[in-house]
Amino acid sequence: MPVLIPRNVDELVEVFQEHPQAKLLAGGTDYMVEVNLHGRKPETMISLRQVKELTEWSVRPSQSRITIGAAVPYADMEHGEIARLVPALAQAARTVGSPQIRAAGTLGGNLGTCSPAGDSLPVLAALGAMIHVIGPDGNRDIDFVDFMVGVKKNSLKPSEFVHSVSLPIIEGWQGYAKVGTRNAMVISTASACLVRDIDEGIVTIALGSVGPTIIRARDAEAWLTKSTSLRAGADLNPAVAQEFGRRVALESRPIDDHRSTADYRRHAVGVLAQRLLTRSFS
Amino acid sequence: MSSTVASTGTRHGTLGTSASRPDGVAKVQGGFAFSSDMWADNMLWGATLRSPHPYARITSIDVSGAYEIDGVSTVITAADVPGKLTYGLIMQDQPVFAAIGDTVRYSGEPVAAVAADHPETCQRALAAIKVIYEVLTPVTDPEDCISGVAEQIHPDGNIFRHQRIISGDTSIVGAIQVEGTYEIGMQDQAFLGLESALAVPDSGGHGLEMYVATQWLHEDRKQIADCLNMPEENIRLVLGGVGGAFGAREDISLQVHTALLAMKSGRPVRISYGREESFYGHVHRHPAKIWMKHHADTNGKIVKIEARMVFDGGAYCSTSPAVLVNGITHTQGPYKCENAIVDGWAVRTNNPPCGAMRGFGVVQACFAHESQMEKLAVAAGLSPVEIRLLNAMETGDRMITGQIMDSVAPVAQCIRETDAIPLPPPMSQDADLRTIPGGTGLTALPSNIKRGVGWGVSIKNLMYSEGFDDYSTARCRISEGVVTIKFATSEVGQGFTMLAQQIARTVLGVDDVFLDTIDTQVGSAGSTSASRQTWMSGGAVQAACRAALEQLFDHVATKNSMNRAELEIEGTDIVDRLTGQRVAVLAAIDGVDIDCTEEYHHPATEDMDENGQGNCHVAYAFVAHRAVVDVDLELGLVKVVQIATAQDVGRVLNPLSAMGQVEGGIAQGLGLAVMEEIIVKDGKVRNPSFTDYLLPTFLDAPTVEMVFIEEHEPKSPLGAKGIGEPPCISVTPAIANAIRQAVGRELPRVPIRPYDICL
Numbered sequence A: 001m002p003v004l005i006p007r008n009v010d011e012l013v014e015v016f017q018e019h020p021q022a023k024l025l026a027g028g029t030d031y032m033v034e035v036n037l038h039g040r041k042p043e044t045m046i047s048l049r050q051v052k053e054l055t056e057w058s059v060r061p062s063q064s065r066i067t068i069g070a071a072v073p074y075a076d077m078e079h080g081e082i083a084r085l086v087p088a089l090a091q092a093a094r095t096v097g098s099p100q101i102r103a104a105g106t107l108g109g110n111l112g113t114c115s116p117a118g119d120s121l122p123v124l125a126a127l128g129a130m131i132h133v134i135g136p137d138g139n140r141d142i143d144f145v146d147f148m149v150g151v152k153k154n155s156l157k158p159s160e161f162v163h164s165v166s167l168p169i170i171e172g173w174q175g176y177a178k179v180g181t182r183n184a185m186v187i188s189t190a191s192a193c194l195v196r197d198i199d200e201g202i203v204t205i206a207l208g209s210v211g212p213t214i215i216r217a218r219d220a221e222a223w224l225t226k227s228t229s230l231r232a233g234a235d236l237n238p239a240v241a242q243e244f245g246r247r248v249a250l251e252s253r254p255i256d257d258h259r260s261t262a263d264y265r266r267h268a269v270g271v272l273a274q275r276l277l278t279r280s281f282s
Numbered sequence B: 001m002s003s004t005v006a007s008t009g010t011r012h013g014t015l016g017t018s019a020s021r022p023d024g025v026a027k028v029q030g031g032f033a034f035s036s037d038m039w040a041d042n043m044l045w046g047a048t049l050r051s052p053h054p055y056a057r058i059t060s061i062d063v064s065g066a067y068e069i070d071g072v073s074t075v076i077t078a079a080d081v082p083g084k085l086t087y088g089l090i091m092q093d094q095p096v097f098a099a100i101g102d103t104v105r106y107s108g109e110p111v112a113a114v115a116a117d118h119p120e121t122c123q124r125a126l127a128a129i130k131v132i133y134e135v136l137t138p139v140t141d142p143e144d145c146i147s148g149v150a151e152q153i154h155p156d157g158n159i160f161r162h163q164r165i166i167s168g169d170t171s172i173v174g175a176i177q178v179e180g181t182y183e184i185g186m187q188d189q190a191f192l193g194l195e196s197a198l199a200v201p202d203s204g205g206h207g208l209e210m211y212v213a214t215q216w217l218h219e220d221r222k223q224i225a226d227c228l229n230m231p232e233e234n235i236r237l238v239l240g241g242v243g244g245a246f247g248a249r250e251d252i253s254l255q256v257h258t259a260l261l262a263m264k265s266g267r268p269v270r271i272s273y274g275r276e277e278s279f280y281g282h283v284h285r286h287p288a289k290i291w292m293k294h295h296a297d298t299n300g301k302i303v304k305i306e307a308r309m310v311f312d313g314g315a316y317c318s319t320s321p322a323v324l325v326n327g328i329t330h331t332q333g334p335y336k337c338e339n340a341i342v343d344g345w346a347v348r349t350n351n352p353p354c355g356a357m358r359g360f361g362v363v364q365a366c367f368a369h370e371s372q373m374e375k376l377a378v379a380a381g382l383s384p385v386e387i388r389l390l391n392a393m394e395t396g397d398r399m400i401t402g403q404i405m406d407s408v409a410p411v412a413q414c415i416r417e418t419d420a421i422p423l424p425p426p427m428s429q430d431a432d433l434r435t436i437p438g439g440t441g442l443t444a445l446p447s448n449i450k451r452g453v454g455w456g457v458s459i460k461n462l463m464y465s466e467g468f469d470d471y472s473t474a475r476c477r478i479s480e481g482v483v484t485i486k487f488a489t490s491e492v493g494q495g496f497t498m499l500a501q502q503i504a505r506t507v508l509g510v511d512d513v514f515l516d517t518i519d520t521q522v523g524s525a526g527s528t529s530a531s532r533q534t535w536m537s538g539g540a541v542q543a544a545c546r547a548a549l550e551q552l553f554d555h556v557a558t559k560n561s562m563n564r565a566e567l568e569i570e571g572t573d574i575v576d577r578l579t580g581q582r583v584a585v586l587a588a589i590d591g592v593d594i595d596c597t598e599e600y601h602h603p604a605t606e607d608m609d610e611n612g613q614g615n616c617h618v619a620y621a622f623v624a625h626r627a628v629v630d631v632d633l634e635l636g637l638v639k640v641v642q643i644a645t646a647q648d649v650g651r652v653l654n655p656l657s658a659m660g661q662v663e664g665g666i667a668q669g670l671g672l673a674v675m676e677e678i679i680v681k682d683g684k685v686r687n688p689s690f691t692d693y694l695l696p697t698f699l700d701a702p703t704v705e706m707v708f709i710e711e712h713e714p715k716s717p718l719g720a721k722g723i724g725e726p727p728c729i730s731v732t733p734a735i736a737n738a739i740r741q742a743v744g745r746e747l748p749r750v751p752i753r754p755y756d757i758c759l
């Protein structure tokens, strides 16, 4: 089986166009499980490791945005500047697997797999991330909402790949929380990311593992904006937080499976919403 | 850790010291050859075709497609089994392969096997075998087997064993009565070193050499020989490196398949399971449903116990009858009580087969009786400690089986010493969030958490029961100035090889002890299970070394004109107590040739009668656990903060190793309490992987504070009791009781799931 190792983005575009059936490999923490456990047999692989651009991140202060390359590993997001600018992403990164997995796993891989349990995805949804993709027809930016279209389905076209993810740097509070039945190294049974923008006075919340895609609880968000001030210095009535949690839970669409029950997932995501909102005020 | 081990003044490497393990460095560095690392020239790979259905009749099997694939050497089905078509530890009811016309009885049952030049070729060959099944409705509810409404799914019937215990005055009615129905989920042993065997046929085709990761070489050999229709002496079994066992390697899994493929192809064959296949390839802990009713007087003293236990044995017998007897005979727990009515069932269903796992039936019984003790404490207005001390069993007590407790039984001391261990400090409001429930998921703040404390105390029988003479053999040779010990004891990671060296160093006064290959070229050692090898094989090694020492003394006395009757080992010298004359052992063994093989047999036991009466167990060990847990009441997430434990061990032979057993057992019991469960729906396993079968990680593990109670057991050859099983037994109800205290719910089932707590 040939393994192609492009050295830069131009080469990557070229080889992926020549081999549209090829499989991209970043950290391999999802795909190698497919190969070893589920009998997936790739004919050609394209390794992303040597494409330097994909492993870099940068901040554009003028636009208040941070851009993170698709092949930056989670380990680089847990601490340091990325963690300072996008703390919810750092928290999500910290919940992924074990140190070995975080040293290899990437945002590009999480987006490539697009599982509703992907831990970075609620963060991208809550922050309104733009996914920068490159393909045979050039570049395009896809809103995360339009990127993830179903359980393990994204809107990448043939020979298109994720180049980077661009996130706004928000003035305010943001946090990620994930429920699993083990205290580390666990697939989430319910998760949520809440972002409170104190300049704009809005809250966004996105839910993981409680529907076929990441769910933005937009009705609950809208209700919250009407019900209380979310700007700097405001106070939160606990009853509002509770009602917010209840409304968020209503917007989830969970299922029963061997990991948990729909009822528990709905309940848990409501508790997370309530707690995250409360934390954003403390 | 606080323990009372006297190691000062003892020569390093002897009994009582933390001697290092002969396999330790290799295992840490990655150089140790596990059975899945074995290799032979010209070797073929084997693989097994399994039924996807829990219950189905096989109408036809067509293997021709497999032979058309390049690289496929051999395909075998039931038609290729030359000897006995079935195997099993107690009843031989499990087919080597399900045959045409017969039924498969569990999802994952072997139907055929192939040998080919590459694992990938094997997978293609398996896909090319055409099996036509007539799918039947599986029997999955044990109660349907007991009531008789279920279809009989095996010629031997759907009941493996029904045994009752009727003891003492059954008409007594207690002033206080508490009852409950408890459920225990199906736990997996989840050893890390997956099943693997390599079979090498003799060139003449009459015999076979096999390297296999197992718990009992001689028993495997017997069953393999029967199925191969080959004399046992034509088969040599060598222990392949074993990465954990916990009961899952007692039964035959791939042994017969590997041997058959090797004999038929005439080439070495190795089969190695992956994790998913491992979940189908070995037996699990019995899921059980237990009803118990305790009668006590107004003070809380137990006067009678009523119980009904139902163990789901799955499709084949394995050790179900013995697991059941362990369950019912431990109904009373470590408490005084002579009056009881117990009804126990082990039944056959189309669920995955269940058999031995660390704790062997006692885990289930203990979860029920310790849940009951908590209710009894409340009803009697006593604390969990008071109720247990009030009822604590002592040596000399008559148990519900009529057997007199003749082991050292420091139950009250276990409870008191555990109680004396300081509780952990309360959770600080700025605790590292990773250490509170929810862990790295950051789901909670300390203010969301409630703490609970719970107790569990247990009794566990040691060795095999009901008249079984599970003896052990060891050989000690002194030759060319070297001491070599040989035994067939499976080293599964527990450290017996280390212990054997410690015993030989202590008895013989040498520092270097060589270990011969662990294989069937010496008598049986029995199984590495039932907390028995330290006692049994330790007893055999000690006996062989002592026999060799007697001969050495004869030789030394004659050669050096010393007083034969006055000789003893002091450190590494032989000393004449009368004259003070000394000879270094190293000098003494130079030039001698001594070879002693000894067997150790434990005191005999007997079968129980129809009322469950009889001296059926050899000896007992006790332990107390106190659990401190933090619970997120709203999300139902749990963190076990601390386990305090005092264990009755007889004598600590290796402090480090003892600590390892205690910590490991606690992690396993914690797993059963809050996360480990094979989820079976309609006879099918839903989570056969470590993605979804969750084992505790380091962030789930509690701090363990342990005390060893060292009251030497006079019946035991080394004064020590088996310590492998007790740590994992009462820790599960201790954690459950702690969660119950925090939550205020009955929580009658383990594992306790988040939604049991908060919905």
Ligand SMILES: Cc1cc2nc3c(=O)[nH]c(=O)nc-3n(C[C@H](O)[C@H](O)[C@H](O)COP(=O)(O)OP(=O)(O)OC[C@H]3O[C@@H](n4cnc5c(N)ncnc54)[C@H](O)[C@@H]3O)c2cc1C
Residues within 6 Å of the ligand: A023, A024, A025, A026, A027, A028, A029, A030, A031, A032, A033, A048, A070, A071, A095, A096, A097, A098, A101, A104, A105, A106, A107, A108, A109, A110, A111, A112, A113, A117, A118, A119, A120, A160, A161, A162, A163, A185, A186, A187, A188
């Ligand atoms: C033990 C273990 C624990 C895990 N725990 C978690 C967890 O807690 N949370 C979680 O979210 N995930 C977890 N995962 C899954 C996995 O680690 C993550 O999804 C990770 O983000 C995958 O990244 P990767 O670089 O390894 O992807 P890869 O395996 O390399 O690729 C995954 C998929 O994405 C595609 N892909 C990769 N890069 C790109 C790109 N730039 N553009 C387009 N497509 C691309 C690949 O072709 C492939 O289809 C775990 C995995 C394992 C093995």
